[in-house]
Amino acid sequence: MVSIPNALERLVVSLEQAAGLDRLGEAARPLTDAVGPGKAKDLLSGTAVGHPAHPLLVTVPIGAFASALALDLSEIDPKASRRLIGLGLLASVPTIATGLSDWGDTEGAERRVGIAHALSNSAAIGLLGASWLARRAGGSGRALAWAGFAVLGVGGWLGGHLAYALGVGVDTTAFTGPPQEWTDACAESDLSAEKPVAVNVADMSVLLVRQQAGVSALADRCTHRGGPLHEGTVVDGCIQCPWHASRFDLRDGSVTRGPATRPQPVLQARVIDGRVQVRRQETHALRNNPVP
Numbered sequence: 001m002v003s004i005p006n007a008l009e010r011l012v013v014s015l016e017q018a019a020g021l022d023r024l025g026e027a028a029r030p031l032t033d034a035v036g037p038g039k040a041k042d043l044l045s046g047t048a049v050g051h052p053a054h055p056l057l058v059t060v061p062i063g064a065f066a067s068a069l070a071l072d073l074s075e076i077d078p079k080a081s082r083r084l085i086g087l088g089l090l091a092s093v094p095t096i097a098t099g100l101s102d103w104g105d106t107e108g109a110e111r112r113v114g115i116a117h118a119l120s121n122s123a124a125i126g127l128l129g130a131s132w133l134a135r136r137a138g139g140s141g142r143a144l145a146w147a148g149f150a151v152l153g154v155g156g157w158l159g160g161h162l163a164y165a166l167g168v169g170v171d172t173t174a175f176t177g178p179p180q181e182w183t184d185a186c187a188e189s190d191l192s193a194e195k196p197v198a199v200n201v202a203d204m205s206v207l208l209v210r211q212q213a214g215v216s217a218l219a220d221r222c223t224h225r226g227g228p229l230h231e232g233t234v235v236d237g238c239i240q241c242p243w244h245a246s247r248f249d250l251r252d253g254s255v256t257r258g259p260a261t262r263p264q265p266v267l268q269a270r271v272i273d274g275r276v277q278v279r280r281q282e283t284h285a286l287r288n289n290p291v292p
């Protein structure tokens with residue numbers, strides 16, 4: 001007998017491989033591309049709060065819808081249930097906008113699962129909207145609300161798969177373990193001013209940039225979706241990611257422009273006898289399960 005986790009896994013893997021969804025993804029691309037790098041994109045991404053905004057916002061509609069159903073069961077105040085559903089519907093607008101923005105930065109399997117996540121949540125919102133209308137017209141609307149909440153559960157499961165299985169929204173350097181001791185990276189003469197270079201140090205790809213103030217060393221894998229920063233460009237003392245144009249300050253790795261929300265890990269760098277050496281910053285020492 002197939003267990004529920006195995007059946008769900010099979011289902012989601014077939015979704016990840018459903019190339020037929022790509023056409024839908026391409027049709028929606030102009031919508032997401034309409035918001036380019038800048039303040040609006042940062043707002044939708046959650047850059048200012050240091051974590052993706054979408055998971056934060058979903059709590060409002062889900063909480064409002066769940067509270068409405070609980071009130072329905074208690075039969076205390078039908079009007080309050082309708083208002084809570086209305087609140088959930090209103091709160092869905094910014095929630096959808098942030099989700100759409102995050103989805104715009106995905107590719108392949110993540111993008112396909114993201115489409116299924118959006119479609120099920122849209123169906124849920126439709127059912128809950130119909131429930132609100134039915135209640136306003138004097139009907140009960142309860143069956144519609146329960147159906148909507150059940151479909152919302154499917155969307156929520158797919159959202160969980162996106163974050164916890166496919167790593168969308170996760171800092172891609174979370175398990176990065178730079179060397180603890182000073183480690184040879186390259187000859188100083190290998191570095192030209194303002195030209196990003198990637199070197200392999202203790203199995204970790206490290207970005208090196210020589211500037212007037214010295215050599216900067218950062219994790220080369222972009223914290224946003226893992227773009228190779230050494231293929232990016234140096235702009236005003238920042239490295240700009242080649243994939244979605246996030247910018248990180250070369251001095252301290254801080255995000256100066258999203259969609260990234262997490263700073264880029266910085267390594268200490270020094271030059272001894274013409275050789276560049278790097279080691280991890282102590283602030284990075286508390287991470288669990290470093291890789292390698």
Ligand code: FES
Pocket residue numbers: 105222223224225226227241242243244245246258259260
């Ligand atoms: S991978 Fe998205 S900005 Fe770097």
